Amino acid sequence: MHGTVRCGAVLPGRPLANWARAGVALVCICAVALVLLTRPQAPGSTELAARLDQLYLWHSLLPRLVVAIVAGASLGLSGVLLQRILRNPIADASTLGIASGSELALTAALGLAPAALDVSREWVAFSGGIATVAIVVGLNWRRGLDPVAVALSGMMVGLMASALAVAIILARGEYAMSIFIWGAGSLAQQDWSTALSLAPRFVVGLAIASMLLRPLTLLGLDDAGASSLGLSVNFARLGVLTLAVWLSASVTAEVGVIGFLGLAAPAIARMLGARTMKQMIFAAPLSGAALLLVTDCAMQLLSPGFSDLAPAGATVALLGGPVLLFLLSRLRGALGAPGRIAAAPARELRRPHLALALLAAGVVLLVLGAVVIGGGADGWMVATGRLLEDLLVFRGPRTVAAGAAGAMLAAAGFLMQKMTGNPVASPEVLGVSAGTGAGLTIALLFVPFPAPPIMLTGMALGGLAAFLMMLAISAQSRFSPERLLLAGVAIGAFSMTLVTVVLSSGGMRGFVLLTWLSGSTNRVGAFEAWIAVVSAIALIAPLPFFARWLAILPLDDDAGRALGLALGRCRLLIALFAALLTAMSCFIVGPLSLIGLVAPHVARLLGFQRVLQHLAASILLGAGLLAGADWLSRLIIYPYQLPVGLLASLVGGPYLIWLLNRTEKLA
Amino acid sequence: MRMTGRRLARREFLALGAAATLLPRSLRAQTGVRVATLDWALLETLLAIGANVVAATELLQFREVAVKPDIPAGVADLGLRGTPNFEALRLAAPDLIVNSNFYQWANERMSRIAPVETHSVYVPGQSPYALSESAALALGQRLKLDSARRFVDGARAELERLRHRLGGGDGRAVMPINLGDARHFRAFGADSVFGDVLARLGLQNAWKEATSYSANAPVGIEALAAAPDAWIILIPPHPLDALRRLEQSAFWNALPAVAGGRVLTLGPVNPYGALPAALRFANLLVEGMLDARNG
Numbered sequence: 001m002h003g004t005v006r007c008g009a010v011l012p013g014r015p016l017a018n019w020a021r022a023g024v025a026l027v028c029i030c031a032v033a034l035v036l037l038t039r040p041q042a043p044g045s046t047e048l049a050a051r052l053d054q055l056y057l058w059h060s061l062l063p064r065l066v067v068a069i070v071a072g073a074s075l076g077l078s079g080v081l082l083q084r085i086l087r088n089p090i091a092d093a094s095t096l097g098i099a100s101g102s103e104l105a106l107t108a109a110l111g112l113a114p115a116a117l118d119v120s121r122e123w124v125a126f127s128g129g130i131a132t133v134a135i136v137v138g139l140n141w142r143r144g145l146d147p148v149a150v151a152l153s154g155m156m157v158g159l160m161a162s163a164l165a166v167a168i169i170l171a172r173g174e175y176a177m178s179i180f181i182w183g184a185g186s187l188a189q190q191d192w193s194t195a196l197s198l199a200p201r202f203v204v205g206l207a208i209a210s211m212l213l214r215p216l217t218l219l220g221l222d223d224a225g226a227s228s229l230g231l232s233v234n235f236a237r238l239g240v241l242t243l244a245v246w247l248s249a250s251v252t253a254e255v256g257v258i259g260f261l262g263l264a265a266p267a268i269a270r271m272l273g274a275r276t277m278k279q280m281i282f283a284a285p286l287s288g289a290a291l292l293l294v295t296d297c298a299m300q301l302l303s304p305g306f307s308d309l310a311p312a313g314a315t316v317a318l319l320g321g322p323v324l325l326f327l328l329s330r331l332r333g334a335l336g337a338p339g340r341i342a343a344a345p346a347r348e349l350r351r352p353h354l355a356l357a358l359l360a361a362g363v364v365l366l367v368l369g370a371v372v373i374g375g376g377a378d379g380w381m382v383a384t385g386r387l388l389e390d391l392l393v394f395r396g397p398r399t400v401a402a403g404a405a406g407a408m409l410a411a412a413g414f415l416m417q418k419m420t421g422n423p424v425a426s427p428e429v430l431g432v433s434a435g436t437g438a439g440l441t442i443a444l445l446f447v448p449f450p451a452p453p454i455m456l457t458g459m460a461l462g463g464l465a466a467f468l469m470m471l472a473i474s475a476q477s478r479f480s481p482e483r484l485l486l487a488g489v490a491i492g493a494f495s496m497t498l499v500t501v502v503l504s505s506g507g508m509r510g511f512v513l514l515t516w517l518s519g520s521t522n523r524v525g526a527f528e529a530w531i532a533v534v535s536a537i538a539l540i541a542p543l544p545f546f547a548r549w550l551a552i553l554p555l556d557d558d559a560g561r562a563l564g565l566a567l568g569r570c571r572l573l574i575a576l577f578a579a580l581l582t583a584m585s586c587f588i589v590g591p592l593s594l595i596g597l598v599a600p601h602v603a604r605l606l607g608f609q610r611v612l613q614h615l616a617a618s619i620l621l622g623a624g625l626l627a628g629a630d631w632l633s634r635l636i637i638y639p640y641q642l643p644v645g646l647l648a649s650l651v652g653g654p655y656l657i658w659l660l661n662r663t664e665k666l667a
Numbered sequence: 668m669r670m671t672g673r674r675l676a677r678r679e680f681l682a683l684g685a686a687a688t689l690l691p692r693s694l695r696a697q698t699g700v701r702v703a704t705l706d707w708a709l710l711e712t713l714l715a716i717g718a719n720v721v722a723a724t725e726l727l728q729f730r731e732v733a734v735k736p737d738i739p740a741g742v743a744d745l746g747l748r749g750t751p752n753f754e755a756l757r758l759a760a761p762d763l764i765v766n767s768n769f770y771q772w773a774n775e776r777m778s779r780i781a782p783v784e785t786h787s788v789y790v791p792g793q794s795p796y797a798l799s800e801s802a803a804l805a806l807g808q809r810l811k812l813d814s815a816r817r818f819v820d821g822a823r824a825e826l827e828r829l830r831h832r833l834g835g836g837d838g839r840a841v842m843p844i845n846l847g848d849a850r851h852f853r854a855f856g857a858d859s860v861f862g863d864v865l866a867r868l869g870l871q872n873a874w875k876e877a878t879s880y881s882a883n884a885p886v887g888i889e890a891l892a893a894a895p896d897a898w899i900i901l902i903p904p905h906p907l908d909a910l911r912r913l914e915q916s917a918f919w920n921a922l923p924a925v926a927g928g929r930v931l932t933l934g935p936v937n938p939y940g941a942l943p944a945a946l947r948f949a950n951l952l953v954e955g956m957l958d959a960r961n962g
Contacts, residue, residue, distance in 0.1 A: 055917060188888070190849065387757075390779075511769075514749070520749070522750040523750070639743070641747070643750075
């Protein structure tokens with residue numbers, strides 16, 4: 001607590017911010033006091049109960065409070081560092097895939113090398129996080145670690161890592177499901193080892209960060225400015241990046257994934273009055289510590305007896321999401337210096353219509369192949385006659401639905417990228433795919449074994465609610481791209497928290513959610529296939545009417561206004577379509593919407609430049625990618641099946657990264 | 668505790684010898700109605716009454732978690748329980764598919780392959796043991812296997828025999844748990860198959876709180892302090908480093924059950940199983956407790 005007072009001394013004394021800081025400190029003190037005073041008591045003889053109580057206090061409760069503070073501080077510091085070097089107000093450990101990488105390493109080690117876990121759980125997770133960042137940095141090294149490219153490939157690698165982790169969990173069944181449940185960031189402690197291992201790391205990290213103050217301040221400038229001031233940009237950025245990764249990976253290793261904290265802490269710090277880099281380096285860790293501490297205390301106070309209602313890591317997003325949304329509505333002007341996203345140039349096709357026809361023919365061939373060829377006891381086989389008729393009932397709907405979902409995702413991604421002028425935009429960033437998950441979760445709370453129509457209704461409502469909430473928040477700023485993305489991330493995290501909390505309670509609901517999360521088309525029947533096809537047609541058909549808007553929207557706002565567009569209304573309508581497209585496709589293939597990110601990129605890099613051609617090519621590519629992924633998902637480990645979203649991201653992700661790099665070189 | 672665990676590995680074989688006599692191996696028909704199922708509880712029931720099982724889900728994991736009964740070589744693997752492979756099911760050409768409420772969503776799709784019948788073992792608020800019995804009897808009737816009745820009666824007799832052998836144990840309650848990591852466990856309530864077996868063995872379940880579909884997870888290790896007099900029964904599989912880390916924890920070691928040597932590690936048992944899982948759990952538990960009593 002006295003840290004907060006020190007922070008007050010460092011920051012400029014604006015009366016309002018001072019009151020806010022005092023209030024935060026008071027809430028922390030009250031929460032800790034309440035937890036200590038109302039700690040559960042073990043029954044039994046008074047002598048035994050007293051001894052257990054002392055043990056609980058000194059070996060469980062106090063270390064837990066310390067871990068909450070230190071882990072929160074580490075993530076806050078990591079977040080502020082990452083945001084600075086990426087020049088991106090929505091950057092945190094998840095943007096770089098650190099948490100997902102660590103989780104994947106733990107999951108894989110559980111299956112492949114349990115002995116490694118026996119030696120050190122921490123180092124397994126740490127190496128996973130480091131490896132993820134090494135991949136991301138390696139991919140962007142030649143391009144001078146361009147902030148936008150780093151964030152883009154970081155999110156791709158992160159998505160792939162979590163998809164792989166889920167696939168391993170599913171392939172191992174109930175046993176490994178535990179890592180997903182238990183790894184959701186519980187702060188429960190039995191001794192001081194975690195606190196003693198995290199605290200020195202944070203102190204060292206803070207010391208190094210204070211020594212790097214000058215480079216950090218300079219990194220806020222653009223590359224040319226920083227270079228002219230005599231800073232080796234790549235070297236400084238790499239150093240800070242390593243430090244930030246080190247901090248957040250150690251937290252993930254020790255207590256699991258604590259989502260959203262690295263994002264929320266710097267924002268809260270800014271609200272509490274921190275402005276300069278020096279202030280941020282101290283205020284962000286304090287804010288992170290306060291947020292995690294209060295969250296964990298609240299969970300302890302709400303949980304009956306000694307059991308955990310929900311892990312703090314998952315719950316912190318429940319508090320963090322609304323906090324960030326509130327901040328968003330209060331923030332005026334620019335959010336730091338968001339990286340201005342420039343699309344890499346690509347050549348233009350000479351005969352785009354022929355190319356489109358070829359693409360369409362390819363999609364048709366793919367669907368035919370997927371229906372006829374499948375796995376069998378003795379390898380792949382071509383089905384004919386009666387057998388084909390029987391199998392068509394199962395293969396037909398899922399292939400068609402996957403194709404339709406891919407088309408809808410591609411269209412949604414296309415709309416969002418055009419609308420925000422931001423190539424990182426995708427249905428997932430909009431928060432709608434996560435919103436459909438929240439809708440499904442709530443449906444499950446009412447109906448334990450919901451039929452598809454109930455699931456679909458819940459998801460559509462959830463997606464729409466997430467989207468409407470986002471619109472309400474960003475309406476104040478006329479939907480500027482930065483705010484839309486930030487609001488989407490906040491709502492996405494809030495929704496995924498609901499999913500995780502219910503998932504971590506296990507049981508049948510958890511199983512239904514896990515299946516949905518993994519994005520399997522296995523359950524698709526004729527009903528879902530028809531829904532997918534009809535909604536794809538209904539939602540995609542009106543899109544050509546938006547062609548003029550879509551051509552103008554990526555330009556800056558002034559240009560749009562000068563050309564006579566009612567910007568707010570255009571964006572509202574387009575966003576509504578994007579949200580509905582996302583909700584429908586998420587119902588079929590789960591929340592892994594990498595297709596929405598990839599398909600428009602690939603289409604553009606193939607040379608489809610005009611709006612309508614670009615849209616058509618995106619849709620065809622999306623349909624082909626997902627239908628193909630669905631086919632492969634049936635074949636690769638027959639009779640077991642891979643989640644289709646996983647395959648789509650494993651194939652599409654690297655391809656996009658490669659294409660971006662290649663085009664850059666050509667240009 | 669470790670010593671008990673090692674001895675159990677040796678004893679497990681003997682203990683299950685008794686249970687194995689209940690599985691009418693010789694009766695197992697390679698002819699007769701070809702049955703397939705998605706549900707593990709029904710799978711072990713079918714195998715136990717000697718049905719001609721042609722396809723079932725997640726057999727790799729079944730051998731790890733449920734261990735027994737053995738799966739005959741000819742049974743086709745249908746992949747994960749959450750994503751059963753309908754193509755493989757069609758290729759296995761079953762005459763009948765039995766399913767539980769857990770996988771109800773698949774009924775409509777599977778009915779295109781063969782008739783589907785539902786038998787549920789886990790229904791909120793109902794005893795899984797009683798439902799396991801009715802499922803076994805119903806399946807026996809449907810498949811015309813007299814062995815079902817013998818199996819159900821034999822299981823009751825076996826539990827009764829074990830109850831006598833145990834003689835009420837040492838009067839302490841029992842807390843069957845499944846470790847998730849070194850800080851959390853899954854508890855099993857009165858509506859779990861473990862809870863049912865404890866009641867039939869004349870033992871008290873120390874976990875009194877509400878459960879969701881028979882289990883409750885994740886619960887912090889601190890909750891074990893609420894039952895200082897109970898036996899702690901660890902049911903694998905659990906993560907390898909969980910137990911090692913747990914044994915270093917001051918709180919764990921100070922728990923009366925741990926300090927008093929009242930911790931038993933059994934062999935793996937499927938916590939969502941039917942009669943065979945119940946018998947396996949009962950045998951492992953009674954052997955372990957008798958071992959501990961005799962030092």
